[in-house]
Amino acid sequence: MLYELGQHQIELPFRHNTPDNNGRLLLWHEGRLLCEEGNPVWSATDHPFDVDKLEFIGLLDNKPYFTGQVIQAAGTETITLRDLALVSETLFMLASRAKGLLEWRAQHQFCGQCGQKTKQIVTEFALTCEPCRLRFYPRISPCIIVLITNGDQVLLAQGERHRDRGWYSTLAGFVETGESAEQAVIREVQEEVGVKLKNIRYLNSQTWPFPNQLMLGFHAEYAGGEITPQVGEIADAAWFKLDDLPKYPPNLTIAGWLIQSYLKERQS
Numbered sequence: 001m002l003y004e005l006g007q008h009q010i011e012l013p014f015r016h017n018t019p020d021n022n023g024r025l026l027l028w029h030e031g032r033l034l035c036e037e038g039n040p041v042w043s044a045t046d047h048p049f050d051v052d053k054l055e056f057i058g059l060l061d062n063k064p065y066f067t068g069q070v071i072q073a074a075g076t077e078t079i080t081l082r083d084l085a086l087v088s089e090t091l092f093m094l095a096s097r098a099k100g101l102l103e104w105r106a107q108h109q110f111c112g113q114c115g116q117k118t119k120q121i122v123t124e125f126a127l128t129c130e131p132c133r134l135r136f137y138p139r140i141s142p143c144i145i146v147l148i149t150n151g152d153q154v155l156l157a158q159g160e161r162h163r164d165r166g167w168y169s170t171l172a173g174f175v176e177t178g179e180s181a182e183q184a185v186i187r188e189v190q191e192e193v194g195v196k197l198k199n200i201r202y203l204n205s206q207t208w209p210f211p212n213q214l215m216l217g218f219h220a221e222y223a224g225g226e227i228t229p230q231v232g233e234i235a236d237a238a239w240f241k242l243d244d245l246p247k248y249p250p251n252l253t254i255a256g257w258l259i260q261s262y263l264k265e266r267q268s
């Protein structure tokens with residue numbers, strides 16, 4: 001866990017009774033969370049919306065949380081999931097899960113192999129196709145994210161997509177099927193900046209639901225090679241001294257956390 005989750009109790013049983021006045025809702029409208037004065041948590045029994053169908057997310061500090069889509073919400077304040085990541089790690093985790101569960105249910109209504117309608121399994125978060133005996137679980141896509149270090153310098157890159165923000169960041173990429181996370185670190189770094197690594201260390205992880213990544217965070221030491229940015233993917237990449245870092249992602253993202261944790265490590 002990155003920051004604050006240890007202060008809260010989260011349980012993920014697969015089923016819960018319909019919400020009573022102890023229940024809480026995270027509600028979506030056109031891909032954004034509805035909120036009131038920045039807070040996206042609504043009372044299950046006291047809100048002004050017509051909710052399509054509620055999906056149970058889990059228990060936070062013994063309160064059951066549910067999620068659903070709202071069709072009519074004109075004039076209501078909203079927040080994006082990316083912005084929520086900068087507000088509260090706990091709510092970001094719950095809302096990520098809410099998004100993942102709603103998308104899983106919407107995208108697996110039918111079996112991908114035979115086309116039959118799927119059914120909810122009564123004992124877990126899974127849909128099944130009875131004729132095929134296949135099960136479909138909420139999708140998680142593992143990704144690696146790595147800070148490359150060389151003493152008092154770190155290698156940071158500006159992805160083509162981060163150009164507008166002016167951020168330099170750690171390198172990241174999806175784990176390919178059949179690959180280990182460590183192999184993915186070596187391959188992605190080779191592809192994106194062309195350098196070799198040693199002493200690859202796993203440190204931390206973070207859900208990143210855009211659309212459904214689980215970011216696995218590493219530090220790795222530079223072991224040789226010239227920086228060669230991948231055309232079309234990396235706009236720029238360079239070594240930066242720890243006391244002269246460029247603008248980089250905030251600490252609430254795992255990229256920022258990996259950079260901050262290395263700074264602390266070198267200062268201690």
Ligand SMILES: [Zn+2]
Binds near residue numbers: 116129
């Ligand atoms: Zn089937």
